[in-house]
Amino acid sequence: MTPLRSARQLLGGLLIATPLLAAPALAAGEPQRHLHVQAEATLSVAPDRATLSARLWERTPSIRREEEHTGDPDALREARERLERRAAELIDTLENAGFERDAISAGSLAVQPEHLAGSRREDGERETLVRTRLERPFRILIDDLERLPVLLDALTEAGVNALDGVSYDLTDRDAATDEALVKALEKARHKAGLMADTLGITLGPVASVSETRAPIFQPRMMTMAADARESAAQAEYRPGTLEIEAGVSVSWEIE
Structure with missing residues (x-):
């Protein structure tokens, strides 16, 4: 057999085999x-469950803004003592109402100035008064929603200054x-x-x-x-x- 004829036979065999090999490839490529x-x-x-948020605050006496830099340190100390005393009474009232101490969270003390409009001066302008507000927030966790009115009664009895709302949870x-x-x-x-x-x-x-x-x-x-x-x-x-x-x-x- 000549080399040329042998090459033609090999090429013919490859052409016959190509469709057989391409069919599975096309099938595999179908989307x-x-x-x-x-x-x-x-x-x-x-x-x-629910969490009720409340706040207690105390204020120092008002003074003229011009005197703010010479504020009364005794007034600030007395306001803080009153606030801490009320906070302790609040916790005692809640515990006496059946709420666990672990369910009561007392926040950090916040101190901020408050500006008020005072009386009119001789020139017709109002003088500005300044006082300091000391505040502590409280959060009380309730696992029994039926006791929510009991909690509100206890907070009212303790004389909280504000109730910020109830957050319901799971x-x-x-x-x-x-x-x-x-x-x-x-x-x-x-x-x-x-x-x-x-x-x-x-x-x-x-x-x-x-x-x-x-x-x-x-x-x-x-x-x-x-x-x-x-x-x-x-x-x-x-x-x-x-x-x-x-x-x-x-x-x-x-x-």
């Missing part, structure tokens, strides 16, 4: 068909956010099944899944009257529900 679904779900849950946040995510996934599966039945297609395994909205939990704040004595008659305790939203994107292969 896979997928069904993409996005779903969002909202979970409503009843809160089972003891187990993780369980609630997990439930919201599961609810979103179940909704995505339901939508995919409904679409597949309507279109007459068969779903294969899940190809991909991702979150489009991570479950976020935020405590809900209920404002209250600024004056504790007024709020005792005006406040209503309706915690309602907390809402947690979750979103997912899921893809199924189409068989």
Whole structure:
């Protein structure tokens, strides 16, 4: 056999084999068909705990602004002593009402000047008065929402200057956010099944899944009257529900 004939036979064999090799490659290169679904779900849950915020404050006597730099240190000390005495009485009142000391959080002392309009001078202008305000915030955690009115009564009895509101919360946040995510996934599966039945297609395994909205939990704040004595008659305790939203994107292969 001549070399030229041998080369032609080899080339012919390669040409015959090429379609056989290309067929699987083309099949493997075919784009896979997928069904993409996005779903969002909202979970409503009843809160089972709350935190009430309150404040105590004391003030020094007012003086003219021109005398501010020579302020009375005794007045400041006396105001602080009054505030600390009231803070101790507040904690005692709460403990006597059945609230644990660990549930009571006392914030740091805040000191700030306050400017007031004084009497008119001979030139018709009002003089400016200055006083110092010393304040301490308190936060009380309640694990039994039925005791919220009892807490308000105790705070009123202790003579707090302000109630800043109630923040409703959940003891187990993780369980609630997990439930919201599961609810979103179940909704995505339901939508995919409904679409597949309507279109007459068969779903294969899940190809991909991702979150489009991570479950976020935020405590809900209920404002209250600024004056504790007024709020005792005006406040209503309706915690309602907390809402947690979750979103997912899921893809199924189409068989």
